[in-house]
Amino acid sequence: MAVLHGRALMMGDRRIIFSSYGYLFFFGAAVVMAILATGAKVVFVLGGTLIFAALFHREALRLFLRWQLLFFILLTLLLSPFVIGQKDIALWGLNLSREGFWAGLWMVLRALSIALAAGVFAGAVSVSQMAQLFERLRLKGLGFAVGVATNMLPTVQETMETSYNAVRLRGGFRRHRLETLKLLLVAIIAGSLRRGDDIVSAAEARAFDPARSQGPALHGTRADVVLMGVVSLLGTVLVMM
Amino acid sequence: MIEIEDLSVRYNSGEAAVERLSLRIELGEFVLLTGPSGCGKSTLARCLNGLIPHSSDATMTGRVIVDGARTTEHTVGEMATHVGLVFQNPATQLFGSTVAEEVAFGPRNLSLSPQEVAERSQFALAATGLEHMTDRATRTLSTGEQQRLAIAAVLAMRPKVLVLDEPTSNLDLKGTKAVLETVDRLRDEYGLTILIIEHRLSEAGSLADRVLVMNHGRIVLDGSPTSVFRQKELLSQLGVRYPGRRSRDSWAVGHRKEAMDHRRERTPLVDLQRIEAGYESRRVLKDLSFAVYPGEFVALVGDNGAGKTTIARLLAGLIRPRGGRVLWDDTVHRLPLGRRVGLLFQNPLHQLFCDTVEEEIAFGPRNFRLSSEERLETILKVAGLRELRQRNSYALSVGQQQRVALASILALEPALLVLDEPTMGQDWGSLSRIMDFLVELNGHGQAILLITHDYKLVWRYAERILALEDGQVSALGSSTEP
Numbered sequence: 001m002a003v004l005h006g007r008a009l010m011m012g013d014r015r016i017i018f019s020s021y022g023y024l025f026f027f028g029a030a031v032v033m034a035i036l037a038t039g040a041k042v043v044f045v046l047g048g049t050l051i052f053a054a055l056f057h058r059e060a061l062r063l064f065l066r067w068q069l070l071f072f073i074l075l076t077l078l079l080s081p082f083v084i085g086q087k088d089i090a091l092w093g094l095n096l097s098r099e100g101f102w103a104g105l106w107m108v109l110r111a112l113s114i115a116l117a118a119g120v121f122a123g124a125v126s127v128s129q130m131a132q133l134f135e136r137l138r139l140k141g142l143g144f145a146v147g148v149a150t151n152m153l154p155t156v157q158e159t160m161e162t163s164y165n166a167v168r169l170r171g172g173f174r175r176h177r178l179e180t181l182k183l184l185l186v187a188i189i190a191g192s193l194r195r196g197d198d199i200v201s202a203a204e205a206r207a208f209d210p211a212r213s214q215g216p217a218l219h220g221t222r223a224d225v226v227l228m229g230v231v232s233l234l235g236t237v238l239v240m241m
Numbered sequence: 242m243i244e245i246e247d248l249s250v251r252y253n254s255g256e257a258a259v260e261r262l263s264l265r266i267e268l269g270e271f272v273l274l275t276g277p278s279g280c281g282k283s284t285l286a287r288c289l290n291g292l293i294p295h296s297s298d299a300t301m302t303g304r305v306i307v308d309g310a311r312t313t314e315h316t317v318g319e320m321a322t323h324v325g326l327v328f329q330n331p332a333t334q335l336f337g338s339t340v341a342e343e344v345a346f347g348p349r350n351l352s353l354s355p356q357e358v359a360e361r362s363q364f365a366l367a368a369t370g371l372e373h374m375t376d377r378a379t380r381t382l383s384t385g386e387q388q389r390l391a392i393a394a395v396l397a398m399r400p401k402v403l404v405l406d407e408p409t410s411n412l413d414l415k416g417t418k419a420v421l422e423t424v425d426r427l428r429d430e431y432g433l434t435i436l437i438i439e440h441r442l443s444e445a446g447s448l449a450d451r452v453l454v455m456n457h458g459r460i461v462l463d464g465s466p467t468s469v470f471r472q473k474e475l476l477s478q479l480g481v482r483y484p485g486r487r488s489r490d491s492w493a494v495g496h497r498k499e500a501m502d503h504r505r506e507r508t509p510l511v512d513l514q515r516i517e518a519g520y521e522s523r524r525v526l527k528d529l530s531f532a533v534y535p536g537e538f539v540a541l542v543g544d545n546g547a548g549k550t551t552i553a554r555l556l557a558g559l560i561r562p563r564g565g566r567v568l569w570d571d572t573v574h575r576l577p578l579g580r581r582v583g584l585l586f587q588n589p590l591h592q593l594f595c596d597t598v599e600e601e602i603a604f605g606p607r608n609f610r611l612s613s614e615e616r617l618e619t620i621l622k623v624a625g626l627r628e629l630r631q632r633n634s635y636a637l638s639v640g641q642q643q644r645v646a647l648a649s650i651l652a653l654e655p656a657l658l659v660l661d662e663p664t665m666g667q668d669w670g671s672l673s674r675i676m677d678f679l680v681e682l683n684g685h686g687q688a689i690l691l692i693t694h695d696y697k698l699v700w701r702y703a704e705r706i707l708a709l710e711d712g713q714v715s716a717l718g719s720s721t722e723p
Contacts, residue, residue: 126338147336154380155332159591165559166592169579170649171608180608183594190635191590195333202334205290205326206347206398207318 018056020129022224023121026052029231030117033238034110041238042106046113048234053120060119069115073108080104132218141210148199156192163187242268242402242434243289248303250284250293250458258284258299260458266451268401271428271435273445273466276455277480277668279638282438285455286406288312289436291320308401321347324402325395329410331387334394340366340382341375343390347398365397368431369423384545385416389423396427403427405437409444410664413544413694417444424448440668441695442484446470454481480670482697510535510570510657510688511556517564518555525551527712528565533657533690535570538683540691540703547709549692553659556690557584573656580609583655587662589642593634598626598645601634605653616652624648624678640671647675651682658682659690664698676702 018026033045053060063069085099125133131143163184167173172180243266250259259281266272274282287293291312294301305312308323315323328334337343344365348358366372369389374382382390388408395403405424409417425448427433439445446452452469454462456479462469470476476483509532518526525548533539541549554560555567558578573581586592595601602620606612621627624644629637634645643663650658658679664672680702683689691703699706707714 131338144336147338147342150338150380152332159588162586162588162591163594165554165557165584166586167594169557169559169582169584170605170653171577171579172604174608175610176608187591187594194590198328198330198333199336201287201292201296202328203336204296204317205292205321205328206394207321207350208336208346209318209350 017221018124018223018227019221020125020133020218021220022227023124024133025224025228026231027117027121029235031114033235034113034117036239037110039102039106041241042109042113044238046109046116048231049113049116049120053116057120057124059123060116063116063119069112072111076104076108076111077101080107129218136218144203144208144210152195152199155195159191160188163191242266242270242308243436244304244306245285245288246304248285248288248301248305250281250288250299250301253298253300258458259288261303262459264453264460266434266436268434269428269432270451271425271449272437272451272453273442273449274436274438274453274455275440275442275481276461277670278640280455281458282455283406284458286326286404286436286438289402289404290324290326291315291317292326318350321395321398321400322351323400324404325392325398325400327388327391327395327403327405327408329407331384331391331411334391335379335387337379339375340371340377340379340390343379344393344397347394351398361397361399364399365393368396368427369393370419383416385412385419388412388416388420392420392423392427400433402434402436405435407438407440409439409441414696415544417441417694421445421448440482442470442482443697446484454479480668480673482669507534508570509533509568510537510573512568513552513555513565514568515565516555516562516567518551518560518562520551520560524563525712526555526562529713530565531707531714533688535688536683536686538680538689538691538702538704540693540699540706541709542693542696542699542706543709545694548712549709550661551712552709553584553661553690553692556657556659557582559584570656576656577609579605579655580653581656583650583653583658585643585647585650585658585660585663589639589646590635592646592649593642596633597631598634598637599630601645602626602649602652605649609653611653620648620652623681624651625674638671640667640675643667643671643675644678647678657688657690659692661692662694663691664693664695672698 030045030049033048034042037045050061080103081096081098081100082094083100084103085097087095087097089096089098131146133143134146135143167180167184172184243264245262245264248259248262249257251257262281262285274285276282284293284299287297288301288305289307289312293299294313295317301313307320310320310323312320335343337346341362344362345358348361353361363372366375369392371386371389371393374386379387379390388411392403392405392408403424408420408424412420421444424435424437428435428448437445437449442452446466449466452462452464452466453460454469454476461479462472462475470484473483512532514530516526516529517524518529529548529552541552543549551560555562558581569581593601595604599617599621602624603612603617606616621630624647626641626644626648629641629645634642637645647660647663660679663675667675676698679687679689679691691698693699
């Protein structure tokens, strides 16, 4: 019997571990099913995604605590009866569309399924695993780009902040705001391009060639195969229903 | 091990970087290469691994052979197994998310078997003392650790020659010591031939067998450290820093303690009282108190992460304290942000925005409605920038850029001038010129707070030292070279 032990799902004495392939498959399947599922079937897609997230990556459920998401749900549910379909019902003196309400609801559930699946994938698969995955999927050089981008982000952010502060301390935004913004953007872009040259030199000095780059070995697990089988079966049943 | 014959390099912009240079470095030698900024040191380093001529807009003539491989006959990737080049800025040479991935990046590019990649990674991490950090994310490492990782990463390519281009310029005393000890061990234990480019000679000079001094693309001095450092006059003319009597690895020594209330009779320009400050959940400054008095030249020293830059940002009004008070003198308090404190950031390029030097200097006063021809002319004159007024700031040397950035701040006549690590990428000559200029300003009553790792700069220029450790002032004294 499967039981939850700490953050891992245990099957007897064995821990169920998916590799990056498993999580990627789950993400892809959730997106495809959320798009293909018609009407109320999307409830099953969201239900499945919720169960998977609760079992294997509970942190992703924190998505529901974000006010931006709650705002999006509320706004879509409130607006869609007014803007979609024929107005066929009157409520508190307002003409609304039943079709619009249901369309808005399915739209929200679809978006939640995709956002949750993306949250599970992004949270469960580290940046380095993602980079390896890209390399393994023959997207040559993309893994390297992901690594560089991750390492460079704090530096780029720091540079932008320094330039912004420098221009601010020299009264840049007191007058001529647009001109100052243009100067600031040019300085930031020029700085990034110069840094790009340094990165290329350093990568070349370590024999990097995007056409030949190879990431570390990435192994699938037995749990991935089971997951792929179960998700494919449920997906087929859902589409055929 | 390294054989250079009649090497000349000219950039396509027309600038000659290396002129008919010949050099021979033997197996296992530890060579220190120094010289003023722009003399061709980094160009020479790039010739050694083939980045010049293969990946650069430069024309090269002559012959460069490293470990038996002629650079023009091999790709940069092939040369990487003969010579490892470590660059100045660790941030632009780390590509992996974790330490283990970073070290494995090079060997994987050589299409080696997973076992060979693992063996080489293990060797490189052990040689640099990073074997206990394999799972650490590279972005969480200190700058010193990142630079050691950059060394490990090139070492995993198993080169016979290691070239390091100013590897300690971004590091504090502790980081510098750790990097140089690592390099020294690589020579001693693994027999690597080392060529290190440095402006700070005290530390690397004590490890080197031989010192080369370059000027205008040529080697002008070549000999043992003792014989080269004896040429004090020539070194001074070239703007090369004469090494101190001994290198230093702690701020705990080097300044004389004195009574903390030596200026209590005067009203401080700014008084920081029991300051708490930080970023998000990180507390950087803890119960910090100190004052800067009118007309003072104070140095704020300490290791990376001690909180020096946070103090600069706090004084400039870029962040607010979470606790405590920043009390400004009444006349200063009324000034707007930017006129209270002039903050010179570490990298001049991050604070230059305009097309010409003249526009750059006029930018601030124009925004504060202080513009006047007279003010502009005065600043151009005192900063020695009159002849460069129509030049593009980006086309100037680092030293000149730093001077333009400084002049553009001084044009606002700030009450307090704060300089955050102004030494980066500067040779002693251009640094001395800037510092002499600051001393002159200080003589006219300008209060200055200098933030630096550079103890020689502190000894020579600062009137008072504040040593910062873990967000608190750990020592306070006046500068004196022991």
